[in-house]
Amino acid sequence: MARFPEELSRPGTTVIAAAAVGVSSAATYQRRGRGAGFAEAMEDARASARQADPGGPR
Numbered sequence: 001m002a003r004f005p006e007e008l009s010r011p012g013t014t015v016i017a018a019a020a021v022g023v024s025s026a027a028t029y030q031r032r033g034r035g036a037g038f039a040e041a042m043e044d045a046r047a048s049a050r051q052a053d054p055g056g057p058r
Contacts, residue, residue, distance in 0.1 A: 004028055005038075008045035011053035017045075 007017035018025040032039045 005041040009048035
């Protein structure tokens with residue numbers, strides 16, 4: 001799951017990013033709830049994705 005934030009920073013959705021690294025989106029949200037570092041990485045990745053594709057679904 002270490003690659004997940006990298007995938008999430010690309011235009012798309014959490015579901016697509018999770019599938020790209022072989023996990024469910026539910027697993028990513030569970031991990032986000034257990035660790036502030038992972039939650040912060042997710043938010044940073046989403047911000048990067050919004051900058052890359054301002055009209056995207058994030």
